[in-house]
Amino acid sequence: MTETVSLSLAEAEALALRVLAHHGLPPGHARAIARVMVAGERDECHSHGLFRLLMCTRSLREGKVACHAEPLVSQRSPAVVAVDAQFGFSPLAFEVGSQHLVEKVRRTGIAALVINNCFHFSALWPEVESLAAHNICALAITPAHACVAPAGGRLAVFGTNPIAFSWPRPSGNPYVFDFATSAVARGEIELYRRSGRPLPVGWGIDADGAPTTDAATVLQQGAMLTFGGHKGSALATMIELLAGPLLGDLTSLESIAVDGAIGGTPRHGELILAFDPSFFSTSAPGADQARAEHLFEAITGQGARLPSQRRFEARARSMAHGVSIPRALHDDILALLA
Amino acid sequence: MTETVSLSLAEAEALALRVLAHHGLPPGHARAIARVMVAGERDECHSHGLFRLLMCTRSLREGKVACHAEPLVSQRSPAVVAVDAQFGFSPLAFEVGSQHLVEKVRRTGIAALVINNCFHFSALWPEVESLAAHNICALAITPAHACVAPAGGRLAVFGTNPIAFSWPRPSGNPYVFDFATSAVARGEIELYRRSGRPLPVGWGIDADGAPTTDAATVLQQGAMLTFGGHKGSALATMIELLAGPLLGDLTSLESIAVDGAIGGTPRHGELILAFDPSFFSTSAPGADQARAEHLFEAITGQGARLPSQRRFEARARSMAHGVSIPRALHDDILALLA
Numbered sequence: 001m002t003e004t005v006s007l008s009l010a011e012a013e014a015l016a017l018r019v020l021a022h023h024g025l026p027p028g029h030a031r032a033i034a035r036v037m038v039a040g041e042r043d044e045c046h047s048h049g050l051f052r053l054l055m056c057t058r059s060l061r062e063g064k065v066a067c068h069a070e071p072l073v074s075q076r077s078p079a080v081v082a083v084d085a086q087f088g089f090s091p092l093a094f095e096v097g098s099q100h101l102v103e104k105v106r107r108t109g110i111a112a113l114v115i116n117n118c119f120h121f122s123a124l125w126p127e128v129e130s131l132a133a134h135n136i137c138a139l140a141i142t143p144a145h146a147c148v149a150p151a152g153g154r155l156a157v158f159g160t161n162p163i164a165f166s167w168p169r170p171s172g173n174p175y176v177f178d179f180a181t182s183a184v185a186r187g188e189i190e191l192y193r194r195s196g197r198p199l200p201v202g203w204g205i206d207a208d209g210a211p212t213t214d215a216a217t218v219l220q221q222g223a224m225l226t227f228g229g230h231k232g233s234a235l236a237t238m239i240e241l242l243a244g245p246l247l248g249d250l251t252s253l254e255s256i257a258v259d260g261a262i263g264g265t266p267r268h269g270e271l272i273l274a275f276d277p278s279f280f281s282t283s284a285p286g287a288d289q290a291r292a293e294h295l296f297e298a299i300t301g302q303g304a305r306l307p308s309q310r311r312f313e314a315r316a317r318s319m320a321h322g323v324s325i326p327r328a329l330h331d332d333i334l335a336l337l338a
Numbered sequence: 339m340t341e342t343v344s345l346s347l348a349e350a351e352a353l354a355l356r357v358l359a360h361h362g363l364p365p366g367h368a369r370a371i372a373r374v375m376v377a378g379e380r381d382e383c384h385s386h387g388l389f390r391l392l393m394c395t396r397s398l399r400e401g402k403v404a405c406h407a408e409p410l411v412s413q414r415s416p417a418v419v420a421v422d423a424q425f426g427f428s429p430l431a432f433e434v435g436s437q438h439l440v441e442k443v444r445r446t447g448i449a450a451l452v453i454n455n456c457f458h459f460s461a462l463w464p465e466v467e468s469l470a471a472h473n474i475c476a477l478a479i480t481p482a483h484a485c486v487a488p489a490g491g492r493l494a495v496f497g498t499n500p501i502a503f504s505w506p507r508p509s510g511n512p513y514v515f516d517f518a519t520s521a522v523a524r525g526e527i528e529l530y531r532r533s534g535r536p537l538p539v540g541w542g543i544d545a546d547g548a549p550t551t552d553a554a555t556v557l558q559q560g561a562m563l564t565f566g567g568h569k570g571s572a573l574a575t576m577i578e579l580l581a582g583p584l585l586g587d588l589t590s591l592e593s594i595a596v597d598g599a600i601g602g603t604p605r606h607g608e609l610i611l612a613f614d615p616s617f618f619s620t621s622a623p624g625a626d627q628a629r630a631e632h633l634f635e636a637i638t639g640q641g642a643r644l645p646s647q648r649r650f651e652a653r654a655r656s657m658a659h660g661v662s663i664p665r666a667l668h669d670d671i672l673a674l675l676a
Binding site: 080137151154167175227228233235237244245282304306 | 414415416417418420445446447448449450452475477487488489490491492493495503505513515517519565566567568569570571572573575576578579580582583584585586587589591592609611613615617618619620621625626627629630632633636637640641642643644645
């Protein structure tokens with residue numbers, strides 16, 4: 001059994017803040033990053049939890065990320081706001097930008113937040129969930145580092161290109177999904193490689209474009225595949241376009257070229273769309289929500305799950321009892337304070 | 339060999355207009371519908387071509403569709419316009435609404451067109467392509483009739499819920515996709531049933547939710563599946579929410595309940611988003627387009643295809659040589675004029 005260390009959510013946040021401050025991050029950045037890392041740990045998305053402190057501090061030590069970058073806001077239209085992260089981490093840029101996004105969408109019904117030039121390591125669900133808390137429906141997309149081949153191809157073009165969506169619900173947690181348009185997360189294939197297990201068919205190809213179940217081949221010579229064949233490939237293309245060239249920012253191919261090698265935190269843009277339901281419908285208040293709840297019941301009533309259900313269950317546990325992380329990870333994190 | 343009848347595009351349009359007028363459709367509706375049907379025939383999307391005259395006129399004869407419905411425009415915000423189709427067919431509502439959408443997006447950078455209470459039988463690609471012609475990037479979604487089960491379930495909740503996207507390209511045709519979030523189109527499963535062939539695994543389930551390759555079982559007692567497992571299922575849910583309750587309009591479950599049986603033209607809403615690239619990027623004009631073209635080259639340069647490539651090839655042929663339709667279909671269409 002792995003030995004673990006138990007932390008309250010406040011303790012986890014304080015630990016993250018200490019580490020980030022120790023590495024020179026100013027309070028605004030440190031707080032925004034600690035918040036998303038603790039949210040990841042709390043929801044038992046461990047790969048987006050405190051573990052990320054290791055990568056985040058490495059990026060800072062390597063000097064790739066602008067530690068003191070101040071997000072720079074520019075109003076592009078009544079419905080479009082842009083934040084230049086100035087080569088800093090994304091969470092503060094999102095926090096600053098999302099306040100403007102909420103103000104805009106209250107006046108225009110639909111609005112967009114553009115984030116440029118950010119280093120992105122966080123999941124997208126904390127972002128769309130934070131907008132759902134304002135009773136706003138949100139969609140977020142980003143490119144990543146190119147490691148995924150298009151349907152019918154053999155060379156990596158797309159990143160894992162996540163898409164996240166939230167729909168506010170009258171009681172409790174929003175409807176939220178956040179998934180990679182690759183067949184699986186890259187980290188999942190890493191885990192198969194470490195354990196020497198064969199991959200399920202459909203996750204990756206070799207250098208000739210032939211299906212392979214060898215994780216090392218997929219990671220080193222071949223490429224990952226999108227989910228859902230040519231349809232997933234089309235969605236991955238759309239995400240490249242809308243969160244890359246549309247914003248004047250990097251595609252996944254360009255992000256990896258800038259990085260020089262797979263492994264660094266991807267640098268690129270992000271597009272977040274917000275919808276204020278009150279502008280879209282003339283139905284009586286509550287009628288549309290009831291319609292949506294009826295849809296959710298039709299799904300869960302037959303035993304199917306909604307996305308994020310597991311995450312919300314984990315959240316309830318963590319809110320009550322705190323989190324526990326492997327002692328080895330805790331030691332590694334404490335070593336960052338040396 | 340099937341005997342065919344050759345028609346120029348002008349002849350095809352004139353034929354469609356005659357049939358629609360004969361069935362009482364006023365000129366505005368008739369022109370809008372003829373335009374999308376001829377576009378379908380021209381691009382060799384035969385199921386959305388002149389063949390649809392048979393279904394369209396049946397809907398009119400049955401009195402379900404409001405023949406003389408005038409699309410009613412309402413401005414909801416600087417960035418949101420809604421068109422109440424008043425239970426008429428969708429193409430005229432889109433034409434009327436899209437003019438407002440283009441005006442809005444030129445001022446706000448992002449804008450939305452809501453269509454309510456329309457009978458929808460057309461593909462979405464003619465709509466997003468028409469916006470690309472204005473140098474606008476567009477996304478369109480609709481629910482349909484419920485016939486698709488959520489991942490992990492067994493009962494139909496979603497329609498085939500299509501999503502279409504366009505990206506204007508400097509020379510020639512835009513980047514366009516338009517696909518169902520079901521594993522395949524429902525018509526495809528009908529074809530398997532008629533020919534008695536077994537379905538590929540993953541297209542449908544039986545009444546107990548078990549995978550089946552029997553087309554009749556899927557169509558009558560079971561349900562279709564989404565593409566891409568739980569990710570496709572999440573996207574189908576998003577489309578239900580954004581093009582249903584968000585707009586105060588029907589979900590696929592409600593659309594089929596209103597219809598009373600699978601078979602009639604679905605009645606529901608539609609959401610179209612428009613993006614004017616000039617508001618999203620501060621790059622030099624052309625730089626973003628070049629970045630997008632580089633992405634497309636990375637896909638096509640390795641032998642993978644872009645979506646719609648086949649359709650654009652068919653279009654070029656039809657523009658040069660006209661279209662040919664089976665004589666039996668031509669006879670059936672002429673019989674509609676009796």
